[in-house]
Amino acid sequence: MAGRLSFANITALAPMVRVGTLPMRLLALDYGADVVYCEELIDIKMAQCRRVENEVLQTVDFVAPDDRVMFRTCEKEKQRVVFQMGGMGAALLSHPDKIEAILTKLVSGVSVPVTCKIRILPSLEDTLTLARRIEKTGVAAIAVHGRFKDERPRHPVHCDYIGAVARAVAVPVIANGGSLDLVKTHGDIRAFKEAAGASSVMLARAAMWNPSVFRSAGPLPLHDVMIQYLKYALRYDNHAFNSKYCLCQMLRDKVESALGKRVQAAQDNRELSEAMDQLDAFEETQAALDARRDALRGPERPPDRVIALDGDVTTMALKFERREYPPQLTPKMFLLEWSRRQKLEQPTYQTVQRAQDRAFQSTVTVEKRKYRSSLWEKSKKFAEQASAVVCLRVLGIPESHVGRRHKRKTEDDRDGAREKRKKPTAGERQTAGS
Structure with missing residues (x-):
């Protein structure tokens, strides 16, 4: 052959x-x-x-x-x-x-x-x-x-x-x-x-x-090797937890170093890139993949996600992607904020674990209607977030308004703190009055 x-x-x-x-x-x-x-x-x-x-x-x-x-x-x-x-x-x-x-x-x-x-x-x-x-x-x-x-x-x-x-x-x-x-x-x-x-x-x-x-020419510095590994992991969308495991194996006895602790704490590819000081590489790679994805989809190609019914549960094949949401904000927070504004009861989550691979799947109930991702997640937390994503997408709830509100609140708090710092003290007022 x-x-x-x-x-x-x-x-x-x-x-x-x-x-x-x-x-x-x-x-x-x-x-x-x-x-x-x-x-x-x-x-x-x-x-x-x-x-x-x-x-x-x-x-x-x-x-x-x-x-x-x-x-x-x-x-x-x-x-x-x-x-x-x-x-x-x-x-x-x-x-x-x-x-x-x-x-x-x-x-x-x-x-x-x-x-x-x-x-x-x-x-x-x-x-x-x-x-x-x-x-x-x-x-x-x-x-x-x-x-x-x-x-x-x-x-x-x-x-x-x-x-x-x-x-x-x-x-x-x-x-x-x-x-x-x-x-x-x-x-x-x-x-x-x-x-x-x-x-x-x-x-x-x-x-x-x-x-x-x-290498026949001799080994390279480990940090350079780790960066090259990370770039391949980003390019081929390797699971962040697998990439983290491999990087920690390279660190060996230095896994408790400052770098090692940052790598261990990372929960997704963006955080892993930040830990390795490679956020630019992450963003460039994501932009390239997104551009290729958009080009392949084209104007006539239907969306990848299809809404389906599983009994009384509305489902979509969606994964929770942490990198798609602003820092400190999650789909569950978006959904909770929306529910409060609509004066609805707080969303409730019911999660099950599959025996053969210990994966999780969660169903969220909002206004007596149930929503679930048909895909299974590696953790209970991710499964709940995925069900919240499905609910948000099915109901057509914008997932950016909470981020904007959070940003405005942060800016208001910052402006308030600035004004508070400018506010004269009692002694200053007395001096000014005299």
Whole structure:
């Protein structure tokens, strides 16, 4: 196959939960990684997804029924990204027949290369037997994390096991697990590869701490790397909490620094950009995406949001976007203020949590009518805000009047305080009178 992905003599970004999303993968490629693995994604969740070509972001998204993006990819990483599908990880090591059946089915069912990543078994003989069975399924490569199932990152990697597997099979073997002791800089990658006797190397934590470890010219200052990561996260609309997690992993022992505390406190991409002193980059990126969105919609294209009924509840597919509202103001506050002016009862919220992914959905009742977003949110607070947004949009309530009123009140308070400061004291009045 033309452009078929090769796993011989490569350096790869290893699969890491919550880390291997699109911004980190693109950054690793920029710095010199040959191949990037995405985070491990569970097969049953992916089977429920629909494939969406995102024209605004210029990505291909796999979207869950609750509208969460489970996997996002773009042209830049085409032919260099590996989709990591989980089958409950190390638990499968105890079921070699199942491993063989799964891999055989995959290899025969897809036209792209299939690889397998394993941990080592307590017995070297059992490890080699498993590796040979895996090779016979037709996989393109075997990645070996050189630790036993119960060992943690603090335990030394067993390079002898990796080397024995590499000698026992003909397919490329990718060594993994050297970040703690063996790989600190780019120059250490070759040393780890030679110590393990492997064809290739994949890096997890060393790359998570500073993805510029892939640079042959040497690592870049961490702050510069963090800014480049943030720019990719903004460009591809990465979830703010995922971006925050990755930035905190880069900070490591400096996560309690002033910068670290600002990053931890951020609740959305705007606040994350402010924490990194990159608000201009945020606004430029949002303007570019908004312009592309408007151009794609065009004058004849209908709005994306459709009002629907779910029983006696009016619904719309809307998310709460914190950046769309003025500081310190929220949709719930807009709705409450409107209700008070209309002399209605205060809006009430009823929230439920879904068991399978612990997501939230809220219904707001205003004047005995119910409103709800059909999308699920990550927190109870966001779910309530989303239901308030739906109510505001359905009723056609302007969401700016409260902001203007707040601004006028702030200006009035400021002017009042200024006048109060100008007001003469009793002593000054007495002096003036005399």
